[in-house]
Amino acid sequence: GEADGWDTDVAKALAEDMGVKPEFVDNSWDGIIPALQADKFDVIIAAMTNTKKRSLAINFTYPYYMAANAFIFRSSDAARFPTLDKFNSPTLKVSVLIQDAAHLALQRFFSKAQVVDFNSAEEAILAVQTKKVDCSIAEFSFLGQYAKEHQGLTVKAVDYPGAGSPLAMGLVSGPENEHLKTFLNVWIQHFFWSGQHEPIFKKWFPGASVPKIEKFIAPL
Template sequence: MRITRRIALGLSAAALALTIGGATAQEKLRIGTEGAYPPFNNLTADGKLEGFDIDIARALCEEMGVECEFVTQDWDGIIPALQAGKFDAIIASMSITEERKKQVDFTEKYYNTPPALVVMKDSDIAGAMAEDLAGKVIGAQAATTHAQFAEATFPDSDVKVYPTAEEYKLDMANGRLDAVIDDVIVLQEWLGTADGECCRVLDTLTPVEEIYGEGIGIAVRQGEDELREKFNAAIQAIRDNGTYKEINDKYFSFDAYGS
């Protein structure tokens, strides 16, 4: 009888430990981000993450009742790292595209802003059509929709790709590129710095949906429908309760969510 009671107590303790362990795991959500894409996500000199993506992630975690733990990851390895379980979701300005849907599942969009071209202030490039950029060297970040768009839209240009946005900005500022392509907000942020004084926005571009997809979403591992739907509900909640607008207005003078 005493032995049976001890076994029962032991099983109860084990069950309680498992319950606590499960709850603890659910209370912390690991978010993968790049940390090199201001003003959306950026790692400061003292090692802190900041930006629109980061603030949105924190707001979503708060809405979901979980703690955000951020993990920085190079862009070109961010999807494999998610698949390998290094983190639970990607919040890093990732476009929802058909190609990426073959590897991950996406939430609904949480913002949607257009791409743009930047050139030197004294550039003689007159427009943003393919013929205007023929023979020119265009910089873009590798493994992005912007690089894909440039290759498809400017077939007579030399599209040079870089591991990070900071690297193409450096080459542009030093006159090694004729133009660069990226999100208009990222480029405008750069133009407002000392390093970006070299350049100006040539034009914003109409995104091709086949390349840019439906906007920027949160990526989760395929089949993790419960987590994806929790994010979707939280995105809608912060849109409805004004939190999204507070974060949006901290960074932009317009609604980045788009139409």
């Protein structure tokens, strides 16, 4: 279907300000960086965290969103997870998107859990619904929307300090892209300074607090 979501609307706003028509390219997550390097598209705007490992392969802009991680599990199992520490169990199977930044939260806070990788976030959640795993971890807003559209699922945010992930735009490293990177950084700053982000944020994260500008005006 047609591309949709927070990242898509951010990309549309960016393209409108650049005076160009955006073209969205569907790509597998595990191959998204090689596809960028192969010049199949110009920039990644796809809820990608600017990890140290990824920064060795490509360049990143300032963050345009601070994503919170969360667990999603069957509502019938709610009694098993009264607190977050219950997710840190050697008997617990947690599904996660392959190479997703949620792995960092698992390693730091839930290292005892058994981690099962999947090629898409939807497949990871389906494993929860079909009882192949106990729960899944992913970006909070994505899971919240999924739970609204699919009955029998509950979402619990990972609200530990430092558990969030800064999302940034990715582009190929090299002098030929330095001007584009500078423009994107300036655009991200004005995106928040001007309030342009507010209607988009409220559309996709209803009820959530609009992020503070200070989080997005300088590199982390």
